[in-house]
Amino acid sequence: MNTSENVGTKKSGKLGKILSWIVVILLIGVSGYVYYKYYFVFGEGVKSGYLNYAVKKGNLFKTYEGKLIQEGFGNSKKGPGISSNEFEFSVENDSIFRLLELNSGKYFDLHYKEYHGVLPWRGNTRYIVDQVIHMQ
Structure with a gap:
């Protein structure tokens, strides 16, 4: 076997390993960013007020939207x-x-x-109501 062929194979093997590690690290980074931006719950809470409207709307994704009017100054x-x-x-x-x-x-x-980002199939806002606690 020729030693120059061996050296070329070793170099391309190392380059392939480095590239595959870079791809894996990039995929993990992008996955982490997408999770943090669109699926990580940034905050939770309760809002109270009079329901102004509740509608189903959208061009491609039909989503449910609403608005509360809160009292106060x-x-x-x-x-x-x-x-x-x-x-x-x-x-x-x-x-x-x-x-x-x-x-x-x-x-x-x-x-x-509350989420950091908006997904078009989830709704038009970062705030997703998941429970009605009380109604008068």
Whole structure:
């Protein structure tokens, strides 16, 4: 066997190992970023207010969207005075959406999860309501 062939095979074997490790590290990095951005729950909480609307909308992905009007004092964008706070959210669960849709205008306590990013099939907002705690 020729020694120059051996050296060439060893070099290409090392290069292949290095490239495969780089690909593995990149895949792990991209997977970690995607998980953190779109699936990691950044925050959870409860918002209370009057349900302004609950709609199903979207061009490609039909998602459930809603808005709560929260009472209280706030900074009005048009100058000093009283304004309401709005909480826009998305809903993944059909049964929760039906409950909201049938009770528009009522006072709700909604449990939500907050994500860093928005997925088009999950909704138009980073806030996903996953539970109705109380309704009046």
